[in-house]
Amino acid sequence: MTIMTNRTEVTEFILLGLTNDPCLQLPLFITFLLIYIITLMGNLGMILLIVLDSRLHTAMYIFLGNLSLVDLCYSSAVTPTVMTGLLLGDKVISYNDCAAQMFFFFGAFATVENYLLASMAYDRYAAVCKPLHYATIMTTSVYIWLITGSYVISFMSASIHIADIFTFSFCKSNEVHHFFCDVPAIMALTCFDNQVRELVLLYIESLDVFFALIVICTSYMLIFVTILKMHSASGHHKSISTCASHFTAVSIFHGTAIFMYLQPSSSHSMDTDKVTSVFYTMVIPMMNPLVYNLRNKEVKNALKKLILHY
Structure with missing residues (x-):
């Protein structure tokens, strides 16, 4: 760090991590290694x-x-850094690496997941509400455009978002009260009271989350109305089982995202944020394939076929 007049030019950050207790570091490393x-x-x-x-x-x-793929990428953007800090005690991260980690975790892949979950909700709506027209609604070109759009919009939004955050001056400290470069923890280190810019960032985050939530909620409202109109018990069960895994994933992802990001920085407790962050950076990417595999007969049948084949 280079001292310039009464301001500090930050060239690296020190991640304070989850705990400084040496007795907890090895058990946490083993736990996170197994999760990863x-x-x-x-x-x-x-x-x-x-x-x-x-x-x-x-x-x-x-x-x-x-x-x-997205779960794999955004878990990999954080978890190896956390495990290195716990095992080797290396808690220093360069300014550029911190910006890159925030970009790939929060800005890019977490936002891609947000839009993918919205696209999947639309797909479930088409499957349950328009079963006879599903093949014409969800054509190959439609789902390719939805997937491509999710990546393009998310990476463009991330570029603007992270570039804006890192134009702040950091002069309070270079110690990040977190185990990775998360938005609230980095914003807490800025020099001035940037309430206007903070509100702008909050609105951008809200736009990403709530646009996807509107699509998801609208899709599920129409799905539930359709289910209620069904007369056969088998139809009810099939429709509910079709949507249950996705609805579980949506609830977990958006519940933690809203709790973490859609509140002013003054409302954040860093200790609470760290515990919540363990859940959404490590546990959610682990849970998603388990949720879909355990509840999906086609996936289980394909897995059995693959195991028997090899």
């Missing part, structure tokens, strides 16, 4: 299964494959 291994195996397995089984080359499973 399960995350890698679950998501890579899901992608491989979808690629190899031609029966899964449909819109829903293409969405699932991309969801697994």
Whole structure:
């Protein structure tokens, strides 16, 4: 760090991590290592299964494959850094690496997941509410455009968003009260009272989250209305089972996102944020493939076929 008059030019940050207790660091490292291994195996397995089984080359499973890819990427943007800090005590991260980590985790891949979940909700709406027209509604070009749009919009938004955050001057400290470069923790280090810019960032985040939520909520309202009109118990059960896994994933993802990001920085408790962050950076990417695998007969059948084949 270079001292310039009464301001500090930050060239690196020190991640304070989850805990300084030496007795907890090894157990936490082992726990996070196991979670990360399960995350890698679950998501890579899901992608491989979808690629190899031609029966899964449909819109829903293409969405699932991309969801697994995104979970894998944004977990990998954070978890290895956390494990290195716990095992080696290396808590220093350069300014550029911090910006890159925030870009890939929060700005890019977490936002891609947000839009993918919205696209999947629309796909479930078409499957349940318009079953006879599903093939014409969810054509190959439609789901490719939805997936491509999710990535393009998210990466463009991330570029603007992260560039804006890192034009702030950091002069309070270079110690990040977190285990990775998360938005509230970095914003807490800025020099001045940037309430206007903070509100702008909050509105951008809100736009991303609530646009997707509007699509999801509208889709599920129409789905539930359609289910209520069904007369057969088997129809009810099939429709509910079709949407249950996705609804679970949406609830977990958006519940934690709203709690973490859609509040002013003055409302944040960094200790609470760190506990919540463990959940959405490590646990959610591990849970998603398990949620979809355990409740999906086609995935389980494809897995059995693959195991028996090899």
